[in-house]
Amino acid sequence: MDIQKDQILETRVRLELDAKDLRNYAKKATGYSFALEDIAEHLESTVELLKSIEKLKSQEEQDQYQIGQQVVYVDEFMPDTVEIITSIVDGWVSFNNGSRGCIAVMIRPANQDEIKANKRLMVA
Numbered sequence: 819m820d821i822q823k824d825q826i827l828e829t830r831v832r833l834e835l836d837a838k839d840l841r842n843y844a845k846k847a848t849g850y851s852f853a854l855e856d857i858a859e860h861l862e863s864t865v866e867l868l869k870s871i872e873k874l875k876s877q878e879e880q881d882q883y884q885i886g887q888q889v890v891y892v893d894e895f896m897p898d899t900v901e902i903i904t905s906i907v908d909g910w911v912s913f914n915n916g917s918r919g920c921i922a923v924m925i926r927p928a929n930q931d932e933i934k935a936n937k938r939l940m941v942a
Contacts, residue, residue, distance in 0.1 A: 823875045830868040837861035876909045882922060883911060889925040890938035896920075898938040900928045 837858045844854035883889065887903045889911075901913040912919035932939050 823872060826868055826872050826875065830865055830872070833861050833865050833868070837865065883925070883927075888928040888933050890928045890932055891920070891924055892926050893924065896924070900932055900936050900938070901925070 840854050840858035840861065844851040844858065847854055883903055883906060885903050885905060888900050889903060890900055891897060901918065903911055903913060904915050905912040906922075909921055910919055911922055911925060928938070
């Protein structure tokens with residue numbers, strides 16, 4: 819199952835808030851504060867793991883493409899021209915020396931027929 823970055827982010831933020839709430843409850847609680855502290859610590863460890871997964875997913879997207887590679891947008895409403903990647907920074911893929919760009923999930927490698935025609939021939 820491919821976990822999307824937005825799902826990871828949403829889960830991480832929710833766990834961060836839960837851990838913060840538990841720490842606040844632990845300060846006020848009597849008798850069970852040690853258990854709440856343990857749970858909060860576990861949630862914080864999970865948050866750190868999710869942060870690492872987010873970084874790996876971003877790196878995976880960046881590694882999928884290379885500067886100089888020819889790509890097309892996957893969505894029909896986007897331009898149908900073949901674009902040449904000129905830079906990749908933090909998941910943002912730029913074309914034409916930065917005058918255009920998008921996130922990596924919005925493009926795919928252009929096939930040979932598209933490169934010859936210099937336009938997207940089919941929507942992925």
